[in-house]
Amino acid sequence: MSDFTDVKEPTSLLHAPKAPEEFSQGPILDTFNDCADLMSPTYWVTEAYNAVFGYNPLDEVVQWFAGDWESFAKCGDVWDQFGKAVAAVSDNVEAGNKTLDITWDGRAGDAAYKYFFELAGKLDEVKDQFDKLKTEYDHLSHAAYSTAEAIKGFLGGIIDGLLITAIEISAGTLLSWTGIGAAVGYGLAALEVANMLRLWAKATEAFGNAQAIVNGAVGVIETIAATLYGSLSTFPEVGAYDHPEPSI
Template sequence: MSDFVDVTEPTRLLRAPAAPGEYSQGPILDVFNNCGDLASPTYWVMEACNAVFGFNPLDEVIQWFAGDWESFAKCGDIWDQLGRAVEAVSGNIGSGNRTLDSTWDGRAADAAYTYFHTCAAKLEEIRDEFGKLRTEYDHLAHSAYSTAEAINGFLSGIIDGLLITAIEMAAGTALSWTGAGAVVGYGLAALEIADMLRLWGQATEAIGNVQGIVNGAVGAVETIGATLYGTISEFTKIGEYDHPNPAI
């Protein structure tokens, strides 16, 4: 029995999961930390916000991105580790099977070889599915963070526009008695509003794109999960031990 030595210790391949580099900077919502002017708007900024959107853009964005995306990102690393561990178990079984085959002959030996060979092959299939899961989780987590960074840029532009619009609206109101002052103030505000609507359109388009990625990933993960369940269920159907003596 001393010849049956594991090629790899599977548990050594398991460790605490690591998040992708961008998530190491903190939660994804930290990306929007510089949007304080939208979090605590002044009176005129709120007036401008209501005039342009009728809602607070930051609230809408945070509602979509709320959740522990960093933990989700770590799942990709976990799937990868599980895949490597399963691959190690498969390698150990394959190595032991070759050792067994070199020292044992006959019908029982052939049946045992087939059983362990099939078992190792099933584990390889599971390893492949874990790899697919890792790809889906990594892609979705990276897409969410990249989209958040892009939307942060759009929100920054919107904040600048709201601040300018707030000043111009206040100026237009304060100088409304002059007529010309109101026209200039509200006219400049209209230009800023058009630009803010353009930026918000780009932000919602980015959210729509990543929502499409989420929907696709959900479908892919469900398919992978079903395949994994089927493969694991088939372990009990690999084959039966067929001894030459029917009484045994």
């Protein structure tokens, strides 16, 4: 029986999950910290974003990305580890089955070989589903992070515009008694508003594209999960032993 030794150690493949490298700088919402610093609620900045959007665009973006995306991203690593551990168990079963085939002849030995052969195949099916889950979770995590980075760029332009608009509105208001001052201040502000609306349209489009990816992936993940559940629920069973002598 000493020949029946494992060729791999499945538990050695399990460890604390890690998030993808792009999350190493912190949670996804930290991406917008610089923007928050610039969006200090001064009177004129508040007036500017209320006039243009009717709300604070940074608050809106934070709501878009609310949630623990870092933990979600770590799930991809968990599925990967599960897949590798299951594959290691399958390798051990296959190795043991080869030894079994050499040392056990007869109908019972053949039945045992068939059982362990099917068991290893079922474990390989489970491993494949874990690999698919890893792929989808990694894809979603990357989509969320890259979208946040893109929107941060658009938001930076919007905040620059809000700061300029705040100055121009305040200048137009303070110099409104001259007539010319008001025309210049409010006129320049209108140009900034048009640019901000363009940037906001790009930001919402980027988020919409990411949302479409998420919606599509949810369906894929549900299908994978159903297949995985089916695989885990239909492991081969040990068949009844039929002795060649009917009386036994």
